[in-house]
Amino acid sequence: MNTRFFLTACAVFALCAAPLAGQNSKASLQSRKTALQKEMSRLNEAIARNDKNQKSNTVQLQSLRNRTRVREEMIKNINTDIGMLDVQIDSKSGEAERLSKELDTLKASYSRMCVNYYRNKAPGMRLMYILSSSSLLQAYRRGKYIEEYAGAIRQRGENVRSKNEETRRAIEELKKLRQEKGQLLAEQASEMEKLKKDQARIQNILNSLKKNxxxxxxxxxxxxxxxxxxxxxxxxxxxxxxxxxxxxxxxxxxxxxxxxxxxxxxxxxxxxxxxxxxxxxxxxxxxxxxxxxxxxxxxxxxxxxxxxxxxxxxxxxxxxxxxxxxxxxxxxxxxxxxxxxxxxxxxxxxxxxxxxxxxxxxxxxxxxxxxxxxxxxxxxxxxxxxxxxxxxxxxxxxxxxxxx
The missing domain is CATH 2.70.70.10 (Glucose Permease (Domain IIA))
Incomplete structure (x- = not known):
């Protein structure tokens, strides 16, 4: 009994802790991204000053190497972020698919209940159903059943609306995650292009230095x-x-x-x-x-x-x-x-x-x-x-x- 309780508690804790861990990782990535952007801004200013003042090749070389190092860290940070988004997208896709199937099942069930209810909706048919009872107790139970069936239809309708809203939210969240991934991929491509340009510039400086x-x-x-x-x-x-x-x-x-x-x-x-x-x-x-x-x-x-x-x-x-x-x-x-x-x-x-x-x-x-x-x-x-x-x-x- 104690073992079963312990395992159940661990499972519940894991399910609750997973989203929090994801949030902490996301916050950590964002914090690192902000720090890297700040350092990149400082390096961009330094390189611009060096260009303007025509600083020596060795000074500019080191500044460019530092910027390359920071840019590589930024790309690594983006890749980690994309990896986390892929996990979230897979999870949300599975959730949206499951909710869609559940919604279809609910709609089909609700439709059948409505058809049956309205098929026997005529007051005469309901009255005949009750009057054909073999006893007062059976008549009471049949009347109660008709009342409960109507309530069940209303509840099933509420379930359909609730599940429909839940499915809509999941699909909307999935759409946002995919948009965020698209933005990160564009940012990654931009940083990769800048990295290539800096690497080419570094090589040009190295070639120049070899001559002196x-x-x-x-x-x-x-x-x-x-x-x-x-x-x-x-x-x-x-x-x-x-x-x-x-x-x-x-x-x-x-x-x-x-x-x-x-x-x-x-x-x-x-x-x-x-x-x-x-x-x-x-x-x-x-x-x-x-x-x-x-x-x-x-x-x-x-x-x-x-x-x-x-x-x-x-x-x-x-x-x-x-x-x-x-x-x-x-x-x-x-x-x-x-x-x-x-x-x-x-x-x-x-x-x-x-x-x-x-x-x-x-x-x-x-x-x-x-x-x-x-x-x-x-x-x-x-x-x-x-x-x-x-x-x-x-x-x-x-x-x-x-x-x-």
Whole structure:
């Protein structure tokens, strides 16, 4: 008995939960679609700016690759949506077919009942039917039967009307689902066509870049030097702070430490910074990823280089801004370009490739405060910020920390 009840309850729960699961999946797809459309809009603006300002091929190449990636995700999202609609259409088609058959059966039954009723409708025939009874009880029952039969006909008529309305609604819903699928298929075809155009444009840029190997080699060398310089500066900052700390410890008779001991304020700042992982504002107001963190192929080549952070392409005249409250620990300048180091407890953010700065060493800064102006290459039109995050001396992937 308990087992039967449990199985019945599970079946009822499954039937009730299925539509809710479908609704949740639909809502999730719509949410993802909105996010992708927002990202696509941002990339379209960046590519339009690059075209207008005649940005270098490598900048445009990365923007186009990013747009291709987003478009592929959009197509995947559409395909998933179409798959869900196919399931709904199959289900609704089966429901509409079942309801149509039930309606036909009801109509046939109703028709037969009406024919029988009206065939014996004459008052004389009904009276004769009752008077021919063998007893008063039988006469009463026959009268009651005639009354109930008339009621049954009325009820059957109501059933026909109700089933007809239910069938009409199912067919209308099926029509809407098919229209929605048609719109998605048209949207899919449009995105596929745009994807092909972007892929062709990417190939043209790659062909152009192959003809200018000297320029690419110079950029590769500069990028490698920047990565080495950032790592050296971070190591130097940590080594100096650790040396100063151990000097104080020695004077106080304490043991030598291999890690920097944070002040209470520094511990709070570190904790707050860590809690905002994935929610930090971008270090530029508007921009697009030029190169991602880690071992990455340099745009237009098969050569891999180690990117210490995130290279962000921005409009000319853009400024770098702080992603969190902190204190400027160092401002370095080399070949006329600045690099700013900001500490957030045990974490550091670095803003590199600046033509001018708005802060100095020792300054306490707040989130979104201007750090400096990003350098624009006069010949190629590139405006690229190299942004890094370190946890102590360990490089982090900035993309995992920034808001999406």
């Amino acid at each position: 190997k000297k320029q690419l080699q110079q950029e590769l060398t500069a990028k490698k030097k920047t990565a080495e310089r950032i790592q050296k500066e971070i190591d130097d900052i940590i080594a100096r702070e650790l040396a100063a700390q151990n000097k104080k410890n020695a004077a106080a008779g304490k043991k030598k430490s291999s890690e920097i001991e944070l002040t209470p304020e520094g511990r709070i700042l570190s904790a707050n910074f860590a809690q905002n992982k994935g929610r930090l504002p971008w270090p530029v107001e508007r921009g697009d990823i030029y190169m991602r963190f880690g071992n990455q192929p340099y745009p237009g080549t098969n050569v891999y280089i180690t990117v210490p952070g995130l290279d962000i392409s921005a409009p000319q005249g853009s400024y770098a801004r702080a992603v969190f409250d902190g204190q400027v620990t160092r401002v370095q300048v080399k070949d006329g370009l600045y690099m700013v180091f900001v500490s957030h407890g045990k974490y550091y953010t670095i803003y590199s490739n600046l033509s001018a700065v708005n802060v100095k060493s020792g300054d306490k800064i707040s989130v979104k405060q201007k750090i400096g102006t990003i350098y624009t290459d006069r010949f190629e039109g590139k405006t690229i910020l190299t942004f890094c995050i370190y946890d102590g001396g360990v490089k982090q992937d900035p993309e995992q920390w920034l808001a999406r």
